[in-house]
Amino acid sequence: MYDRNKLKDKKRIVVKVGSSSLVHDGTGELNLYKLEQLVRLLCDVRNQGKDVILVSSGAIGVGRKALGLMKRPDTLPLKQACASVGQAALMMIYQKLFNEYNQLSSQILMTKHTIIRPNSCQNAKNTFRQLLAMGVIPIVNENDTISTDEIEFGDNDTLSAVVASLSGADLLILLSDIDGLYTDDPNTCADARLIECIPEIDEHLYDMAKGSSSDLGTGGMVTKIDAGRIATDSGCDMVIANGRDFHIIHNILSGESVGTLFLAHKNKNFNLTEYIENRHRHH
Numbered sequence: 001m002y003d004r005n006k007l008k009d010k011k012r013i014v015v016k017v018g019s020s021s022l023v024h025d026g027t028g029e030l031n032l033y034k035l036e037q038l039v040r041l042l043c044d045v046r047n048q049g050k051d052v053i054l055v056s057s058g059a060i061g062v063g064r065k066a067l068g069l070m071k072r073p074d075t076l077p078l079k080q081a082c083a084s085v086g087q088a089a090l091m092m093i094y095q096k097l098f099n100e101y102n103q104l105s106s107q108i109l110m111t112k113h114t115i116i117r118p119n120s121c122q123n124a125k126n127t128f129r130q131l132l133a134m135g136v137i138p139i140v141n142e143n144d145t146i147s148t149d150e151i152e153f154g155d156n157d158t159l160s161a162v163v164a165s166l167s168g169a170d171l172l173i174l175l176s177d178i179d180g181l182y183t184d185d186p187n188t189c190a191d192a193r194l195i196e197c198i199p200e201i202d203e204h205l206y207d208m209a210k211g212s213s214s215d216l217g218t219g220g221m222v223t224k225i226d227a228g229r230i231a232t233d234s235g236c237d238m239v240i241a242n243g244r245d246f247h248i249i250h251n252i253l254s255g256e257s258v259g260t261l262f263l264a265h266k267n268k269n270f271n272l273t274e275y276i277e278n279r280h281r282h283h
Contacts, residue, residue, distance in 0.1 A: 001195050002263060005255035007237070010171040012051040012132070013253070014159035014236075015042065018176035019057040021243030028061055030090075036097055038246045043101040045253065049130040053167055055140045055160035058096070062086035070241065076148070083144030094139055104136045109143035112153055115162060115276045128167040137230075160229035165234035165272045166256060170264075171233045173252055174224055174241030180260030183208060198262045201229050228262040230275065235266035 017038065024031050038054075046052045060079060063086025072273065073079040091107050098105040108127070114120050131138050140163050142153055153159045157174060164172040184192040198205065209221035224240055231238040241248050241259030251258050 002199075002261065003255075004257055004261070007171065007239075007253060008238075008255050010050065010253065012048075012053075012169040012171070014053045014055060014160055014164040014169045014172045015249060016055040016156055016172070016174045017057065017243055018096070018156065019061055020177040021175055021246075021277065022056070022058045023061060029056070029065055031091070031199035034088060034246060035093065039094070039097040040101065041246055041249050043098065043103045045249070046135070046137060048102060048206045049223075051167075051168065051169075052137045052255070053128070053132075053140060053163055054137060055156050055163055056090070057141070057156050057211045059083050059090050060142055060144060062090050080145050085119055087141065087145065090249045091139065098137065101231060104134075106136050106138050108138050108140045110140065110153075111143045112161065112276055113186055115166075115273055116160060118273060121166070125166050128163075132167070141247045157227040158230070160278065161230035161238070162272065163232075164231050164236045164238075169236050172227070172236050172238040173249060174227065174238065174240045175246070175248070176224075177241075177242065177244070178221070179225075179242045180240050180258075181205075181209065195260050196257055198228070198260060200265065201225060201232065201262065226279075232262050233267040233270035234266050234272065237264045238262040
């Protein structure tokens with residue numbers, strides 16, 4: 001059985017936060033209390049001498065509210081207009097909050113092209129390395145304003161695993177509106193059990209992933225397992241947990257048994273660029 005206390009020793013941590021964890025249920029407006037909590041926790045992890053990267057959704061939702069749209073944008077230009085307004089607004093709030101704790105933050109916007117082109121992939125690696133060396137917390141999102149179906153990751157689960165791989169992280173924490181991976185859909189099946197640890201990802205696991213019941217995010221359970229494959233093959237452990245209360249980040253890093261832990265198994269044949277390119281062709 002894996003000793004969760006080993007998670008206390010992680011040095012470089014990527015935290016992905018889904019839209020549903022950042023907004024109020026009723027209104028879709030940003031939950032500022034939770035944002036402040038998230039930023040404070042990340043700064044505290046940084047103060048322990050660990051590197052921290054945040055992958056944050058929420059730009060399109062923030063932009064939609066700012067533009068006064070009642071429903072989710074359904075055309076690409078509208079979606080991109082919302083992202084353009086929302087990304088700037090979201091970053092302003094993040095930078096203001098991080099500044100309160102004397103913590104420098106930065107923005108990195110990516111598309112699949114960043115990974116598929118070897119030069120830009122190496123460039124991204126160098127940028128992450130440089131920022132982390134200078135004690136900055138990079139805030140990463142998909143570059144929704146310019147991305148099209150051909151070049152988008154489509155969900156921040158995949159993006160965060162790519163970031164973990166690029167940055168050489170040793171722990172990826174995916175926070176959304178589910179407690180972890182269950183043996184069945186917990187909404188419909190009373191016998192569904194939370195799986196605490198997954199040593200290896202296989203087809204059986206995909207069969208079990210019925211998808212979560214969130215309508216806010218783009219990533220169901222299958223995308224989370226895909227993310228797990230990228231992370232664990234890159235030598236990075238991954239935890240899926242519920243972002244209802246961001247203190248769970250502290251719990252995970254204290255070695256508590258929360259969420260589902262996917263164990264890293266460095267695959268020396270794993271090539272991130274090839275993996276993304278092949279996945280890219282199939283979609």
